[in-house]
Amino acid sequence: MSAQDKDLFKAFMEEHYDEQNRIRYDKIDFIDEPGVGKIVWRRGTGDNVELLDIEVTSQRRTGQGTILLLRMLNSLKQNPPDSSIFGFTRTKNTIAQEFYSAMGFTVQEITGLYPEGSATLFTAEYDMLCVKWKDQLASVRKIYL
Ligand SMILES: CC(C)(COP(=O)(O)OP(=O)(O)OC[C@H]1O[C@@H](n2cnc3c(N)ncnc32)[C@H](O)[C@@H]1OP(=O)(O)O)[C@@H](O)C(=O)NCCC(=O)NCCS
Secondary structure (H helix, E strand, O other): OOHHHEEEEEEEEHHOOOOHHHHHHHOOOOOOOOOEEEEEEEEEEHHHHHEEEEEEEEOOOHHHHHHHHHHHHHHHOOOOOEEEEEEEEEEOOOHHHHHHHHOOEEEEEEEEOOOEEEEEEEEEEEHHHHHHHHHHHHHHHHHHO
């Protein structure tokens, strides 16, 4: 990169990635409920929200994953994503795909993301999820605020 290119790049970064943006894009949020599970997310491209990880450490298939996801939706209410929630999971993780589908996400296989095999992209509009889970969100909000 030439010195002129470096200056242009620096100017671009200063204009578009000021302190506020850096904080916004670097910020990872999570809910960690010891003995139950955790969910982790961050701001991603287009000011959407990337779901980085969800794991239920208690008995699975008893609704805890659903509750964690609903708690995340509630947390985002103050500062919702521009459009969607998205994330990636390994294609061999069929349980995760069943889970995201049941939650209302569209899942589609993509190649070239992980060295050991294909990945599955899951996406859903935030507003759609809030409508789909409206009643359950209200109940979860009462319990966890
Ligand atoms: C994915 C995960 C978080 C789901 O949590 P959970 O508490 O078991 O999920 P829920 O009980 O809320 O399930 C909600 C729905 O998802 C689907 N689902 C969940 N587990 C499933 C399974 N083993 N097989 C088929 N469908 C499943 C079902 O439709 C289920 O509804 P139902 O039980 O009424 O049929 C959990 O399996 C987990 O921690 N997996 C390991 C970590 C992981 O792979 N995380 C994903 C990283 S991208």
